[in-house]
Amino acid sequence: MTHLPAEAYAIIEGRHSDPFHYLGPHKENDRTVVRAFLPDAVKVEAVDDHGATTTLERVHQSGLFVGALANGSTKYQLRAKFGDHVVDLEDPYRFPPLLTDFDLYLLGEGTDQRIYDKLGAHPRVIDGIAGVAFVVLAPNAKRVSVVGDFNFWDSRRHPMRVRGVGYWELFVPGAIAGNHYKFDIIGPHGQVPLKSDPFAFSAEVRPSTASIVLDETKVPRPRAAPDGINALGKPMSIYEVHLGSWRRKGANEWLSYRDLAETLPKYAKDLGFTHVEFLPVNEHPFDGSWGYQPTGMYAPTSRFGSPEDFAALIDACHAEGLAVLLDWVPGHFPDDPHGLGQFDGTALYEHANPLQGRHMDWGTLIYNYGRTEIVNFLVSNALFWMDRYNIDGLRVDAVASMLYLDYSRAEGAWIPNKYGGRENIEAIEFLRRFNREVFGKFPNATTAAEESTSWPQVSRPVEFGGLGFGYKWNMGWMHDTLNYISKDPIYRKYQHNDILFGLQYAFSENFILPLSHDEVVHGKRSILGRMPGDDWQRFANLRAYYSFMYGHPGKKLMFMGCEFAQEREWNHDHSLDWHLLEQEKHAGIHSLIRDLNTLYRDTPALHELDCDPAGFEWMVTDDANNNVFAWIRKGNTPRAQCLVVVNFSPNVYRDYRVRVPFTGKWREALNSDAAHYGGGNVGNSGEVTATGLVPELSLTLPPLAAIFLVPEA
Known part of the structure; x- marks a missing residue:
């Protein structure tokens, strides 16, 4: 075996913090040297974009291969032999960075409000090659690898590169929507439990905890609700x-x-x-949290689909x-091992001091x-x-x-x-x-x-x-x-x-x-x-x-x-x-x-001024002995009014007088004592007339009931 530098052993042992520095194509003395780490491979060739094939030397039995491309190209495929099987695959370490310098600037100042377009797992085509772009924040990690269905959950195969103030990224060619994945992190104090993706758009059904690559373009955007439906003056x-x-x-x-x-x-x-x-x-x-202890803020729960x-x-x-x-x-958020707690081996999402960081x-x-x-x-x-x-x-x-x-x-x-x-x-x-x-x-x-x-x-x-x-x-x-x-x-x-x-x-x-x-x-x-x-x-x-x-x-x-x-x-x-x-x-x-x-x-009258004092006027507040309350609700126009009278006693009150703003007929719009609702049908026969210089209604108040009256137009 060839004498290897220390960083080669860091790759082999799965602890290299900058795999692009060693793996992939590198210009050396006018040559393009390719290094690939493919555990279990017995032979690896590099096939450049002109079809020229170079057999890479196996420099370590674990699966580290090195060789120079024949014509200096930086575009190539790897052809690897595993036992009797030969597989053509793309080298993740020949692709350019995923985050731009401008992305890193916005992430650093916290002003990119669509970071879900950058972080997480996104199916992409780069340089004509389909795969998945993975990006995760782990500023205190010493090494981050993405593991999943596409690499036998082997943390040595896809270590990521770090950018900016701790954004780790890697494009994994051949990974597809539907793949399960997690992040394998070495923190300042050693190995961290496998972590689900904080930006995962889909996840396994509990008790499994892997994130799932989602092709967001396949999720149709629902139609919009009616305009203005949340307005203060609308019914809600x-x-x-x-x-x-x-x-x-x-x-x-x-x-x-x-x-x-x-x-x-x-x-x-x-x-x-x-x-x-x-x-x-x-x-x-945990079902018993009813969702109030979430681990996947960007993923609708997979329990229901x-x-x-x-x-x-x-x-x-x-x-x-x-x-x-x-x-x-x-x-x-909960402190489940796969979740946000101690995400990179430190208190990243939470406060470090439990007097601030724990409920x-x-x-x-x-x-x-x-x-x-x-x-x-x-x-x-x-x-x-x-x-x-x-x-x-x-x-x-x-x-x-x-x-x-x-x-x-x-x-x-x-x-x-x-x-x-x-x-x-x-x-x-x-x-x-x-x-x-x-x-x-x-x-x-x-x-x-x-x-x-x-x-x-x-x-x-x-x-x-x-x-x-x-x-x-x-x-x-x-x-x-x-x-x-x-x-x-x-x-x-x-x-x-x-x-x-x-x-x-x-x-x-x-x-x-x-x-x-x-x-x-x-x-x-x-x-x-x-x-x-x-x-x-x-x-x-x-x-x-x-x-x-x-x-x-x-x-x-x-x-x-x-x-x-x-x-x-x-x-x-x-x-x-x-x-x-x-x-x-x-x-x-x-x-x-x-x-x-x-x-x-x-x-x-019952909703237009819901949040405005101009929409309410007490009519009866002092009848504690009879448990009766009455008030007027008002809308935006003078006759948009509704009298509400509630009798919280089991007694029927007849000729109960309530002042109102208008003379004339007031229609009993709803009576909660109606037989249709299970009541005794005590009421005002559908309408009552207000008379007098100070208009007043003479009402029959049903027991343990409310009535709503509106002035006739």
């Missing part, structure tokens, strides 16, 4: 769905994205919802006129929002879903945990910001940038914050000091009103302020009123399960509460199953209890939701 009624448990088939099997595309959009449209919101669809290893199948579901929703919102989790409640890791590359990773991910899949908005999970450095931490167990405060300055700037980029590039999209504290101006523009979200979930409304409605009516007069208090801040943000998945799990019972009284009262209470929600200022969100009064708590491992719709009392709730959505959508 959101059906929140966990795809794995909405319905199941056969032996408790998931519906696929294609199955869901055939049923879910039509169902949601039939019930009058304007939006569907999916619990996180990003790839995640391929990216093409996911695109078909979005397209089907848009075809029915429904907007699609996704839950998005930029606040934390104690959830056992997860926290993104380092002070690092340019990580902010770019997250902002680009938000834009990716809107760009590639025409998603209409993102609901950002657990925003409070991002805003506060001391979130759920004991005294002394957190690190103050540079001013000594508890605000996470880097996270605040990240959220502002995220919202600026989303609304700047996708003006028809929206964002919503699940923010459970009184942080100011969450849904106000960044230029005015806000965080820039389109909407904020009204967690206070949810907790206060559920507390009120869960009390026996005889005690509700003591909780009267639970209803009134929400209107003191109802227009401080652009609010969504959520009855979300979090309210029907972990021993909280279903929404129906919180209702007091006998069976009739429970369902009447529920009808009144839902009607109160639709009459209240703010957009609406309802978790699946609530629309037909699911009795038991939600269980992500099983389908909803669809058989309940065979019972009249559950079917009545179902019909009520359809009619409430129709009323909300078709009545301008």
